[in-house]
Amino acid sequence: LIIPSASFSGHRRSLLQNDTVSSECPLTFGFLRRLAPDSKRPNLDTHSECQYILQGLRLVLADHLHRTDSFLSPLDSAESCWGVYQSLVGEYVPGFDIRRRCGFETPWIARGCMNITTRQEFEKAVPRAALDDVEAACNQSLLNNSPCASCTVKLAGIRASYLQGASIGNVSDCTAYPFIYAAAFSNQFGPTDVGTAKCLFNLDFTSPKSNSKRKKIVISVVVVACVVILVLGFAVFWFVRRRKERLLKQKLKSMRTDTNMSSGLDSISASTTLIRFTFDEIKAATRNFARDHIIGRGGYGNVYKGVLPDGSEVALKRFKNCSAAGDASFTHEVEVIASVRHVNLVALRGYCTATTHLEGHQRIIVCDLMKNGSVHDHLFGLMENKLRRALDVVEEDMPELGPPELVEKYVLVAVLCSHPQLYARPTMDQVVKMLDTDVAIPSIPERPISLIANLDDIERSVSSSGSGTLSTPAGYQTYTYEHEEEKEDENQSGR
Numbered sequence: 227l228i229i230p231s232a233s234f235s236g237h238r239r240s241l242l243q244n245d246t247v248s249s250e251c252p253l254t255f256g257f258l259r260r261l262a263p264d265s266k267r268p269n270l271d272t273h274s275e276c277q278y279i280l281q282g283l284r285l286v287l288a289d290h291l292h293r294t295d296s297f298l299s300p301l302d303s304a305e306s307c308w309g310v311y312q313s314l315v316g317e318y319v320p321g322f323d324i325r326r327r328c329g330f331e332t333p334w335i336a337r338g339c340m341n342i343t344t345r346q347e348f349e350k351a352v353p354r355a356a357l358d359d360v361e362a363a364c365n366q367s368l369l370n371n372s373p374c375a376s377c378t379v380k381l382a383g384i385r386a387s388y389l390q391g392a393s394i395g396n397v398s399d400c401t402a403y404p405f406i407y408a409a410a411f412s413n414q415f416g417p418t419d420v421g422t423a424k425c426l427f428n429l430d431f432t433s434p435k436s437n438s439k440r441k442k443i444v445i446s447v448v449v450v451a452c453v454v455i456l457v458l459g460f461a462v463f464w465f466v467r468r469r470k471e472r473l474l475k476q477k478l479k480s481m482r483t484d485t486n487m488s489s490g491l492d493s494i495s496a497s498t499t500l501i502r503f504t505f506d507e508i509k510a511a512t513r514n515f516a517r518d519h520i521i522g523r524g525g526y527g528n529v530y531k532g533v534l535p536d537g538s539e540v541a542l543k544r545f546k547n548c549s550a551a552g553d554a555s556f557t558h559e560v561e562v563i564a565s566v567r568h569v570n571l572v573a574l575r576g577y578c579t580a581t582t583h584l585e586g587h588q589r590i591i592v593c594d595l596m597k598n599g600s601v602h603d604h605l606f607g608l609m610e611n612k613l614r615r616a617l618d619v620v621e622e623d624m625p626e627l628g629p630p631e632l633v634e635k636y637v638l639v640a641v642l643c644s645h646p647q648l649y650a651r652p653t654m655d656q657v658v659k660m661l662d663t664d665v666a667i668p669s670i671p672e673r674p675i676s677l678i679a680n681l682d683d684i685e686r687s688v689s690s691s692g693s694g695t696l697s698t699p700a701g702y703q704t705y706t707y708e709h710e711e712e713k714e715d716e717n718q719s720g721r
């Protein structure tokens with residue numbers, strides 16, 4: 227027996243052993259393979275294997291019915307069809323002789339139920355209403371259990387009600403007929419649909435590959451989701467950590483600033499590191515303004531040496547006879563001075579304004595302590611020779627100082643700033659204005675003996691002299707060191 231195995235379309239001729247020509251197999255087996263392209267069939271026992279093969283044949287017959295309106299292929303095509311099917315099955319179950327192992331009768335394909343061989347004969351045997359019922363139940367995707375169940379129940383009813391006659395053979399018997407018919411005509415997707423094959427013929431063509439494909443997709447989605455979640459989690463963690471670090475750094479920075487300056491001290495503004503000291507801190511630094519801490523005296527008051535909690539030594543200038551009314555302009559002055567940094571200027575550390583019961587209103591400025599003696603020392607002491615030499619040089623040629631009018635202006639401003647009559651001294655704003663613009667420099671008042679002034683009067687006087695004309699001082703008292711020391715003694719004994 228020579229059986230064509232390369233094609234399952236059934237259009238080849240096959241030869242019987244006795245040289246009689248078998249009719250071509252009109253059945254199409256190829257779509258079975260298409261339904262399960264790479265299916266790895268499970269290892270089944272012989273009975274189950276035969277059932278599987280039988281249902282496959284029924285599905286092929288349904289396809290044949292669908293195409294030709296005929297349930298059966300011609301009798302003489304049986305051998306040919308067996309051969310084609312054997313080849314196909316052999317690909318999946320090598321060496322499995324389907325007819326011998328399963329006991330299928332050789333002419334099975336040519337037999338059927340109650341001699342019904344065509345669609346018309348079937349539709350005569352079964353009433354239209356029943357067929358409509360079947361269509362209503364089966365004309366949908368049968369992949370899922372629920373529609374499949376309602377369809378198969380209807381089909382079983384057809385067998386029980388209208389196909390009770392004799393079955394010939396075991397392939398296309400009366401039990402199988404309604405299923406073959408339904409697959410061919412009652413379901414819009416036809417017999418080649420995976421759902422139809424699964425529901426009506428128990429052929430699960432949802433191949434392991436497609437299952438594994440689905441599994442792979444699910445696994446890939448889960449893995450990608452996990453990776454995305456991990457990356458997002460890491461990004462959030464990193465962001466939160468960076469933020470925390472930044473906050474911590476800021477905190478440390480501010481703590482460092484606090485520690486460097488003094489604990490519990492307020493910074494006046496973010497632009498300067500000027501500290502607002504409390505009066506208690508000032509008293510602690512100067513041992514309550516002890517006499518032996520006095521390192522100098524100026525028109526506005528004494529200068530004390532002090533030590534801050536961080537151990538740094540400072541000079542504190544305590545203004546006399548002041549009131550709270552002028553604190554705002556005092557603070558402004560202090561800030562302006564603090565914003566100026568120059569090698570020849572002592573750095574201002576901070577200030578203090580406070581009103582005490584016993585000592586009245588207090589204004590103190592705190593700056594770095596210059597340890598190399600007073601300006602006087604430098605001018606007339608150790609530095610005398612050096613200075614003289616420097617002045618000689620300056621006198622010889624003053625190349626970088628500019629024109630004489632400018633130098634004169636600088637000198638006049640300097641003289642005003644250090645004028646013993648306090649009201650004559652300009653504010654820092656006025657100094658800047660005089661140096662930077664062409665505003666006229668006020669004439670320098672006579673230098674009388676030192677005066678002690680009320681700062682409010684000075685402020686009033688100076689602010690009204692913004693045009694450059696100094697107002698007449700008012701309310702000044704004669705100032706002597708002796709007088710000042712007496713007052714301090716009184717203060718200390720009062721304390």
Ligand SMILES: Nc1ncnc2c1ncn2[C@@H]1O[C@H](COP(=O)(O)OP(=O)(O)OP(=O)(O)O)[C@@H](O)[C@H]1O
Nearest residue numbers: 521522523524525526527529541572594595596600
């Ligand atoms: N930062 C400092 N370090 C060391 N000594 C200082 C410091 N500041 C002032 N002194 C000493 O105190 C003295 C008086 O200084 P102060 O600033 O009061 O002088 P002034 O400018 O004449 O005063 P005023 O402006 O009140 O008339 C200085 O001559 C100096 O010896």
